[in-house]
Amino acid sequence: MALVRMTDLTDQRLNPYLKLTDHQLRNALESERGICICESEVAIRVALAEGVQPLSLLVEEQRLEGIQDLLAVWPKDIDVLVLPEGTSEQVCGYKLYRGVLSAMRRPEPLNITQLLDKVTDKLGNICLAVMDNLVDVSNVGALFRSAAALGIDGIIVAPTCADPLNRRSIRVSVGTVFQVPWARAGDNYPQGLIKELKTDGITLVSMALSNSAVSLRDPQLKQHKREAIFFGNERFGLSQEILKASDYLVEIPMEHGVDSLNVAASSAVIFWELCQ
Incomplete structure (x- = not known):
């Protein structure tokens, strides 16, 4: 597992998490890019168990200690992006009250x-x-x-x-x-x-x-x-x-x-x- 501390908030690896409160923009971007944003440790763990492909994990520095159980099952080859404390609102548009987000590949829908x-x-x-x-x-x-x-x-x-x-x-x-x-x-x-x-x-x-x-x-x-x-x-x-x-x-x-x-x-x- 690679912990990547994000010193540059314009890093392209943060692009999936930008402006999460702009719903019209997000709906268009997520469908176009084939991604979804999974919020909360419980939801992320369920997604992983169901075989949904993770692209990255986003967490603020002070929350790392609290998600050790999730990190224990997180794929070792998928980046964990660590934001400096207090910067999630600047990136996402709101504070990460649930502690953690994951960009994931949208599952292929059934017809x-x-x-x-x-x-x-x-x-x-x-x-x-x-x-x-x-x-x-x-x-x-x-x-x-x-x-x-x-x-x-x-x-x-x-x-x-x-x-x-x-x-x-x-x-x-x-x-x-x-x-x-x-x-x-x-x-x-x-x-x-x-x-x-x-x-x-x-x-x-x-x-x-x-x-x-x-x-x-x-x-x-x-x-x-x-x-x-x-x-x-x-x-x-x-x-x-x-x-x-x-x-x-x-x-x-x-x-x-x-x-x-x-x-x-x-x-x-x-x-x-x-x-x-």
């Missing part, structure tokens, strides 16, 4: 056919999640974390959905974006996806506030062995096209006049109820 082939070979129940135009990267990360914890087989991401490999999404997911198989739907979404799911005999379940929605407690929902659960945009919900194609519209029973939960909370409830 829908590959994902469905992977999960439909499984014996027993199959439960997929579909993220339809979620725009909050924290919600995306939280849904992945719930999916991993509660045994969801795979996740499908709409073309307009926020990037699961965004730095914040990776952090909130605690690295589970590298564990749960996922694919981004093609340009013919949602028609093409709906057709593929139905061809594979998968029941479409959409979370929606609707007069025609059934309760999550409805026993008929448990009768299906293959389900794909659609989660809509945080503000506008699911499109009419998806709602009309769904086999079930479902809502969570609530009390005290609360009409909805955000997708981070609702996904955990739904996964526990339908997919166990």
